Amino acid sequence: MAYKQSPGRGPMMKTGRDIPTSFMSGPAQVSIMDRLKSGFKTAKKVGRTIGDIGSTVGEQLKDFISPDGNKFGGVGSRNDTFAAQNAKLIENANHQDVRDRSDAGETYPIAGKIAKFNQDLGYNSSGTDAEYDKEIRAQVTKGRRLRKERAEK
Secondary structure (H helix, E strand, O other): OOOOOOOOOOOOOOOOOOOOOOHOOOOOOOOOOHHHHHHHHHHHHHHHHHHHHHHHHHHHHHHOOOOOOOHHOOOOOOOHHHHHHHHHHHHHHHHHHHHHHHHHHOHHHHHHHHHHOOOOOOOOOOOOOHHHHHHHHHHHHHHHHHHHHHOOO
8 A cells, every 4th residue: 555645835945044144134134224325335436426427418518618728829818829739638637537437436437428528638739549539538637737827716
């Protein structure tokens, strides 16, 4: 005579076994302070992003209002041309700072993309992308130095 099992419930899963930890996080496991900290980090990142987009757009508006120094040619005094060129250097330094913050993850990528779109040399460059980037880096270095000197005055 063969042994026959009686039908019934199948095997039950044990509590906590084979359950991903992401499903196990509930109010008892995540403190209120952790939630506040993560919310504050997000708010700070959003605030930085809005500020960086605002500064980038503001720099571009200034660029539209007063043309770049290299476009002057023979018009205006030498001091006006020099001041406009310095303003362009500082503008590129500010755009690069926004791009650096975006690359570091301190802001959302949209801020860096807008800054990259608005960053220019102030004149047409017929070189390759590498040469263009090299010229931008040179302008950024000079612009940061000028910005620092103005802040010290």
